[in-house]
Amino acid sequence: MPLPRIAITVGDPAGVGPELVEKAIRDPHVLAACEPVVYGPPDADRFAPGVLSADAGRAAYDALVRAVDDARGGRVEAIATAPINKEAWALAGLPWRGHTELLAHLTGAPRVAMMFYSRHLRVVLASVHVALGDVPRLLTFEHLVEIIRLSARELPRFGFERPKLALAGLNPHAGEHGLFGTEEDTAIRPAIEACRARGIDVSGPFPGDTVFVRARRGEFDVVIACYHDQGLIPVKLVAFGTAVNVTLGLPIIRTSVDHGTAFDIAGQGVAHPESMVSAVLLAARLATSEL
Numbered sequence: 397m398p399l400p401r402i403a404i405t406v407g408d409p410a411g412v413g414p415e416l417v418e419k420a421i422r423d424p425h426v427l428a429a430c431e432p433v434v435y436g437p438p439d440a441d442r443f444a445p446g447v448l449s450a451d452a453g454r455a456a457y458d459a460l461v462r463a464v465d466d467a468r469g470g471r472v473e474a475i476a477t478a479p480i481n482k483e484a485w486a487l488a489g490l491p492w493r494g495h496t497e498l499l500a501h502l503t504g505a506p507r508v509a510m511m512f513y514s515r516h517l518r519v520v521l522a523s524v525h526v527a528l529g530d531v532p533r534l535l536t537f538e539h540l541v542e543i544i545r546l547s548a549r550e551l552p553r554f555g556f557e558r559p560k561l562a563l564a565g566l567n568p569h570a571g572e573h574g575l576f577g578t579e580e581d582t583a584i585r586p587a588i589e590a591c592r593a594r595g596i597d598v599s600g601p602f603p604g605d606t607v608f609v610r611a612r613r614g615e616f617d618v619v620i621a622c623y624h625d626q627g628l629i630p631v632k633l634v635a636f637g638t639a640v641n642v643t644l645g646l647p648i649i650r651t652s653v654d655h656g657t658a659f660d661i662a663g664q665g666v667a668h669p670e671s672m673v674s675a676v677l678l679a680a681r682l683a684t685s686e687l
Contacts, residue, residue, distance in 0.1 A: 403472040403474070407477060411446075415663075416478050417434055419672070426676050430677075430680040457480075463477075475649065478652075478653060503648060505645050507542050507543075509521065510524050517611055518551075520547045523535065528623060548597075550644040561616065585600075588601070637668060649679055
């Protein structure tokens with residue numbers, strides 16, 4: 397069978413993305429798994445390394461739009477993205493906070509979620525690029541039910557036919573029966589019970605300081621974290637550089653690196669491509685259903 401064509405976007409051209417992509421498309425494992433197709437500005441040399449700009453933000457946006465158009469048109473089988481800079485997007489006047497939000501908009505996906513996938517730990521985020529103070533009001537019963545159902549539906553693609561899901565609590569000790577907060581009792585636990593009634597193997601809420609350890613030991617296939625850093629800190633402790641960001645709920649396959657644009661080392665030739673390589677390889681495996 398022919399190798400799948402994987403679109404690889406360079407992300408912000410002033411960051412480490414172009415370097416990571418150049419290294420990844422020469423990697424023998426990548427070349428054995430797919431036909432890489434690079435998307436980026438044709439005049440990338442005009443972007444000074446490490447310099448934040450609206451121009452670079454717009455270039456990253458334009459490349460992603462082209463890749464999504466080709467994925468939806470069947471000209472590529474999946475997309476793997478290098479990092480964008482959210483501040484550069486804001487300077488360019490783009491209303492989306494990041495890849496995930498824009499991809500949902502471009503594909504018309506009604507519900508998406510960010511999952512970080514690694515061999516030893518998988519984490520889905522119930523909220524993403526929002527201020528910490530806004531998280532409690534976003535964790536409604538309805539929203540959590542949708543995230544649980546989406547996660548349960550998508551996990552079989554990753555080899556978990558009957559996935560075991562766990563929800564982390566929002567508050568210390570998962571609220572301690574209302575002593576440290578009420579979100580566990582008013583939204584999280586009712587959402588879990590409603591999903592269990594529908595046949596989903598989900599449990600919790602569990603204290604955030606232990607649930608990831610239990611998942612790492614194999615008790616759960618995925619943990620749903622309440623907010624960005626609650627989920628990303630354990631993932632990056634366990635698998636920084638090899639974890640892959642996957643957008644669940646899209647009609648196309650999209651993977652990404654687990655780090656940012658690293659402006660501080662851009663243009664120096666020292667960026668490590670492991671996460672970019674992992675993202676491309678996972679995209680290729682998903683495209684050929686060989687997980």
